[in-house]
Amino acid sequence: MNSKSQVILITGASNGIGRRLALDLAAKGAVVIGCGRSQERLDEMLTEVRHISSSSAAIACDIGQLDQVRVMIAKVLADFGKIDILINNAGIGMRQPFVEMSFEIIEDIMRTNYLGAVYCTHEALPSMIARGRGHIVNISSGAGKIGTLNMAAYSASKFAINGFSESLYHELKPLGIDVSVVCPGPVETNFNRLFADTQPKSPPRLIITPEAVSQAVIALIETKKFEVVVPRWLALMCWFKRMTPNLFRSVSHRAFRRHVVAAKKP
Numbered sequence: 001m002n003s004k005s006q007v008i009l010i011t012g013a014s015n016g017i018g019r020r021l022a023l024d025l026a027a028k029g030a031v032v033i034g035c036g037r038s039q040e041r042l043d044e045m046l047t048e049v050r051h052i053s054s055s056s057a058a059i060a061c062d063i064g065q066l067d068q069v070r071v072m073i074a075k076v077l078a079d080f081g082k083i084d085i086l087i088n089n090a091g092i093g094m095r096q097p098f099v100e101m102s103f104e105i106i107e108d109i110m111r112t113n114y115l116g117a118v119y120c121t122h123e124a125l126p127s128m129i130a131r132g133r134g135h136i137v138n139i140s141s142g143a144g145k146i147g148t149l150n151m152a153a154y155s156a157s158k159f160a161i162n163g164f165s166e167s168l169y170h171e172l173k174p175l176g177i178d179v180s181v182v183c184p185g186p187v188e189t190n191f192n193r194l195f196a197d198t199q200p201k202s203p204p205r206l207i208i209t210p211e212a213v214s215q216a217v218i219a220l221i222e223t224k225k226f227e228v229v230v231p232r233w234l235a236l237m238c239w240f241k242r243m244t245p246n247l248f249r250s251v252s253h254r255a256f257r258r259h260v261v262a263a264k265k266p
Contacts, residue, residue: 012090016189063116
């Protein structure tokens with residue numbers, strides 16, 4: 001990947017996949033700008049990244065707030081002159097039965113996971129269109145391909161990202177702008193660690209690392225492929241769902257219920 005002098009904006013860069021992407025892309029010569037809600041965690045990330053790329057930067061921003069996104073994008077363009085690649089990575093979630101979820105949590109999930117990506121993309125696009133090139137990379141989830149038990153709001157936000165990405169692909173391709181979406185399975189990040197003990201967690205054997213997702217994203221940027229699903233077991237499940245949706249739904253429902261029963265055993 002020839003990232004030298006490319007300006008790459010990564011949302012949700014203070015931890016997990018975003019932090020790993022910032023480090024890996026900086027190592028390839030990119031100018032990385034990371035954004036996130038916590039200035040303290042961003043500063044920690046930036047200290048690491050600047051050991052690799054001194055020209056990188058960090059901006060505190062809640063991407064669920066349009067006014068903050070406008071200020072952030074304007075600052076990036078003023079300071080760096082362009083955005084070559086926008087990686088919409090920021091995301092939050094909650095594993096809880098839908099009927100028990102508050103509207104506040106549901107709205108926060110949709111605002112961050114979906115509207116945050118919409119806001120950032122909408123504000124970054126005019127400069128890309130003017131230059132006739134750019135790349136939007138949306139980090140979705142396997143839960144955006146397969147509806148997941150007790151994750152209705154999160155799955156809905158990620159299904160929205162997948163539809164948003166596919167529609168934008170057709171809209172922006174003639175303008176020289178690429179759109180891609182990455183759908184990882186359960187990742188070893190705070191997102192998975194912080195679920196309440198009463199909620200079943202993903203089996204350890206199915207969890208992948210932020211490093212593996214970062215490498216998949218970088219490979220996708222290099223090839224400009226539209227969609228990547230990782231790891232392989234998840235890609236096979238998505239294929240199974242496409243081929244035999246009714247059978248898949250029946251099998252997955254039984255598997256989800258067994259997982260819940262197993263999680264409740266002492």
